[in-house]
Amino acid sequence: MDRLTLNTTLSFANLVQTDLLEVENILHSYIKADFPGLGTALDMIFSAGGKRIRPIMILLLGRMIASPRNKLIILATAIEMLHTATLVHDDLIDNSILRRGNPTLNTQWTSSATVLTGDLLFACSARLAADMENIEAIKLFSHTLIEIVNGELNQMFKGRCQVSREDYYQRIYAKTASMFQTGAKSTALITSPDPEKATALAKFGHDIGIAFQIIDDILDFTGEQATVGKPVASDLRQGLITLPAIIYIEEHPQEKEVQLLLQGKCLEGEKNINHLVESIRGSNAIKLSHQHARDYVASGIKALELFPPSPERLALEELACFIVNRDI
Numbered sequence: 001m002d003r004l005t006l007n008t009t010l011s012f013a014n015l016v017q018t019d020l021l022e023v024e025n026i027l028h029s030y031i032k033a034d035f036p037g038l039g040t041a042l043d044m045i046f047s048a049g050g051k052r053i054r055p056i057m058i059l060l061l062g063r064m065i066a067s068p069r070n071k072l073i074i075l076a077t078a079i080e081m082l083h084t085a086t087l088v089h090d091d092l093i094d095n096s097i098l099r100r101g102n103p104t105l106n107t108q109w110t111s112s113a114t115v116l117t118g119d120l121l122f123a124c125s126a127r128l129a130a131d132m133e134n135i136e137a138i139k140l141f142s143h144t145l146i147e148i149v150n151g152e153l154n155q156m157f158k159g160r161c162q163v164s165r166e167d168y169y170q171r172i173y174a175k176t177a178s179m180f181q182t183g184a185k186s187t188a189l190i191t192s193p194d195p196e197k198a199t200a201l202a203k204f205g206h207d208i209g210i211a212f213q214i215i216d217d218i219l220d221f222t223g224e225q226a227t228v229g230k231p232v233a234s235d236l237r238q239g240l241i242t243l244p245a246i247i248y249i250e251e252h253p254q255e256k257e258v259q260l261l262l263q264g265k266c267l268e269g270e271k272n273i274n275h276l277v278e279s280i281r282g283s284n285a286i287k288l289s290h291q292h293a294r295d296y297v298a299s300g301i302k303a304l305e306l307f308p309p310s311p312e313r314l315a316l317e318e319l320a321c322f323i324v325n326r327d328i
Contacts, residue, residue, distance in 0.1 A: 010051060012318040015311060016059035019073055023055050026077045027084075031124050041105055041117060045084060048102040053212070055080045057319060058183045061201055064312035067191040071132050075190060078128035078141065079183040085121035086148060086179075088114060093152075094234065137189040144182040147174050160239035161266040163249050168242065172213040173206075180209030200306040207300030208320045214293040215324055217242035221281055233277040239266045243292060245276075248285040255279070293324045 013020060027046045033039030055076035062072035090096070091104040092114045098104060106114045122145070129141040151174025159171055184205025188198035221233050221244050235242050241249070241261065249258045257267055257276040267273050280286070297320045304313055 010056075010319075010322065012060070012315040012322065013052075013056045015063065015315055016056060019059045019069070019076070020052060020055060022073050023052070023059075023077045023080065026073070027080060030077070030081075030128070031120065037109075038117070041109065044102070044108075045088065045105060045117075045121075048099055052080065053319070053323070054083055054180065054183055057180065057205070057208070057316065058187055060312045060316050060319065061184055061187040061204075062191070064307060064310055064316070065187065065191050065197065065201075067187050071134070071190045072187065074128055074131050075137070075183065075186050078125050078132075079179060081121055081125035081128060082141075082145065082148075083179055085118050085125060086175075088118035088121060089152075092118070093156075094238070132186075132190055134186075134190050137186040140182050140186060140189065144178050147178045151175050151178075155240065161241065161261060161264055163241050163246060163261050163264075165243075165246055168246060169210070171240075172210060172217075176213035176216070177206050177209030180212065181205040197306065200303045203303035204300045204316070204320075207296045207303070208323055211293040211296040211300070211320075212323050214243055214289055214296070215326060218244060218286055218289050218293075219327070221277070221286060233273075233280070236267075236277060236280075237273055243289045244280050244285045247288050248276075248280045248283050251283070251285070252279070290324065297321065297324050 024046075028043065031038075031042055033042060058076040058079060059072060061067075062069075062075075087099065088105055091099055092106040092111060095106070096104050097107050105117060109117070126141070126145065129138050132138065151171060154174070155171055159167060181202050182205070185198050185202035188194060188201045191197075217235065220235050220242065223232065231237055236245055245261075249261060252258050253262065255276075257272050260267060267276065301317050301320050304316060307313055
């Protein structure tokens with residue numbers, strides 16, 4: 001029970017406490033550790049699992065539409081394991097030393113061992129998805145895995161120093177919203193062949209997933225290095241232009257650093273980067289980015305109007321609002 005207490009202190013999770021505990025237990029016991037080091041590493045990864053927003057969303061959606069409980073728990077676990085796999089690889093790629101205040105796996109193990117651990121988590125998430133025994137849901141899960149990996153590759157090779165809202169939203173869909181969307185839509189796929197319900201749930205997942213990543217990108221500018229484990233505005237320093245920077249660039253096209261970025265050139269020199277970071281932090285770009293996230297949440301909540309009022313629907317609305325009001 002101690003593991004779960006850290007993850008379910010949020011009121012909107014109260015309805016799914018028992019199911020979430022089962023998800024947590026599967027996460028910690030599903031992968032057979034063939035040597036002590038792997039077991040320790042996996043326990044460290046899952047124990048630092050944050051608030052379990054994705055499985056809570058899936059469990060609430062499933063209860064709202066009366067999904068089969070056993071398949072719902074498998075789906076929630078598969079999505080959370082997929083999410084965890086992406087974090088392991090992201091921390092290595094970004095050279096992050098902390099994740100939610102805890103040391104990352106790449107600070108404890110070699111790069112090769114970290115990559116293989118992430119691969120193992122990807123494989124186990126796919127195996128869990130297969131256990132749903134629903135072809136459409138499995139196909140959707142597989143497509144999402146491809147979307148995530150292609151998104152990372154595009155970000156690595158094509159997305160540097162590009163000031164484009166279209167590219168930005170494509171990137172955060174692949175990185176974050178696709179997983180929310182897949183989890184939400186799959187609850188409908190494992191429940192009934194109702195295209196209208198599946199579309200509405202996919203819309204909800206997509207929109208709160210986009211909002212979730214926008215807030216992450218805001219926190220990249222407003223958080224502190226000691227908390228997030230990487231420099232403030234880490235994305236910008238790596239040449240990734242997120243929404244706060246895009247808004248600032250659109251409103252200040254004559255600034256020297258902005259003109260370089262508009263030409264597709266990456267900023268060089270700590271002084272130039274720090275000047276732009278502080279300018280963004282002190283501008284209204286943060287506030288405007290937050291409004292974009294709130295607009296997406298409002299759109300996602302509206303998609304739930306297809307379903308009759310229920311405690312689960314209210315909890316989902318609370319979850320959506322939490323996403324845009326959270327901090328690190």
